[in-house]
Amino acid sequence: MNFDVNFIKGCSAIGAGLALIAGIGPGVGQGIAAGHAAAAVGRNPGARSDITATMLLGQAVAETTGLYGLLVAMLLMFVQPLAR
């Protein structure tokens, strides 16, 4: 089947939007990490710097899946492999 290039570009844009649904997961995960870090600082204020460093490291790792979604969206928007 042959589709119009503009139709494929439009579908690519919709796909890029859908790919960013992947942002929900890291958002929830980072929120949980930050909440637990806040609770930990509340229990043990002396370990604040250690807790913050661990939290940031964990959040950055949790972010990865969201970034994969972002990369797919970028490819669909700017490289447009399907509209070639």
Place this chain on the structure above:
Amino acid sequence: MGILLSSDSEIDFFIHGVFSYQLFGQTVWITTSHVCILIVMLTLVVFAFAARAALLNGTEVPGGFQNLVELMVEKLDGMVASAMGDRSPQFRNYICTIFMFIFLSNISGLFGLRPPTADYGVTLPLGLITFTLIHFNKFRYQHVSGVIKGLMEPWPFWIPINIIGDLAVPISLSLRLFANVLSGVVMEALVYGLLTKVAIIWPAALHVYFDLFSGAIQTYVFCMLTMTYIADACNTGE
């Protein structure tokens, strides 16, 4: 004016070719990434010579630049020591080098360059170096028997999963750094390209978040994960 060598009034965060040449029948491009990476490296080399001069003519009570250099070395050494324990003397040169390189690359957006780390051709080699270091040290400290035993954890038929897990390490490391920096570059390019008339002064906040904060965090994360993986590979299991 956000990004080096970009044309005005359109969204432009792509890598551009500066010039091309023929090598063994292939067209090879020198791109803006090469130019930016060269600027970053020259800055580091100049800094290294200045630091050496400052330390050779050092005084008992450090002042000014010597103080900065000593503080940097002390902090980076402390970071490596806290993550790697007694393995830190072997690896602190490498870790500190990539820390300074990645950090300067990430914040080079502040100075009008396109950050070199927003090019997958720069972050993938960094991930591959980490991968090589992990497996070199694994074979060195755990020997072939230990490596094979490690692959067969928890059960022998788990080997394919473990191999995929090993191969995923450099890819996820490099993609994390790349995508974080790229998202900052894209968002700044969108602001500068679409809001040209009103993008006055306030995009500085974007630079503080995307270049400084995110860049520093991702540098820390890359180095921390590299150290964790290498320290894990050096663990002889005794």
